[in-house]
Amino acid sequence: MTGAVTADNKDIILKAQEGDMFAFRVLVDVHKEQAVRIAYAITGNLADAQDVAQEAFIRIYKNINSFRFDSRFSTWLYRIVVNLGHDLLRKRKRLKVVFDNDNDARQVQIKDEKGADPGKKLLSVELKAKIEAALTSLPEKQRIVFSLKYKKDMKIREIAQLMGVSVSTVKMHLFRAIDKMQKKLREYVR
Numbered sequence: 001m002t003g004a005v006t007a008d009n010k011d012i013i014l015k016a017q018e019g020d021m022f023a024f025r026v027l028v029d030v031h032k033e034q035a036v037r038i039a040y041a042i043t044g045n046l047a048d049a050q051d052v053a054q055e056a057f058i059r060i061y062k063n064i065n066s067f068r069f070d071s072r073f074s075t076w077l078y079r080i081v082v083n084l085g086h087d088l089l090r091k092r093k094r095l096k097v098v099f100d101n102d103n104d105a106r107q108v109q110i111k112d113e114k115g116a117d118p119g120k121k122l123l124s125v126e127l128k129a130k131i132e133a134a135l136t137s138l139p140e141k142q143r144i145v146f147s148l149k150y151k152k153d154m155k156i157r158e159i160a161q162l163m164g165v166s167v168s169t170v171k172m173h174l175f176r177a178i179d180k181m182q183k184k185l186r187e188y189v190r
Helices: 010-017 021-043 046-066 073-099 118-136 140-151 156-163 167-189
Strands: none
Touching: 010 021, 010 046, 021 046, 021 073, 021 140, 046 073, 073 140, 073 156, 118 140, 118 167, 140 156, 140 167, 156 167
């Protein structure tokens, strides 16, 4: 394969459709990091995100011949990732209702601030925990849109494509998420 390998290189996709495992591996290598990031924005858990991304690539492998170049390959893949992430959350919700003892506690990872004042460090940890708690309290679609926009720095149009909704729907979810986050964080400050 000559030339630059881009995320949506048609030659690589065509070779993967012909059964070329090296070409498929190139597609995986080019997209795996972003697939995990998107899945993480949805699930909030790295292990789940990796599982979702892996399942997405398995589905792509099985269905690569159904890709018709109507959209970018990355859009097709990330849409599958979003759908699988939603499926996982729905399945978890059903299990939570049945078993109700699974408290899926999320851990906030704090980067080590070398030489930082211990008091500031504690405030930083508390603030990040409150932000994460406020984020997890959002309805699923609002949390996903907020995470993709502000944690993954995605454009609203990209989020709309990934979620299969209009730009105005994404904006509405984002507006509501920001409003709820602000209200929740104000409660914590009081």
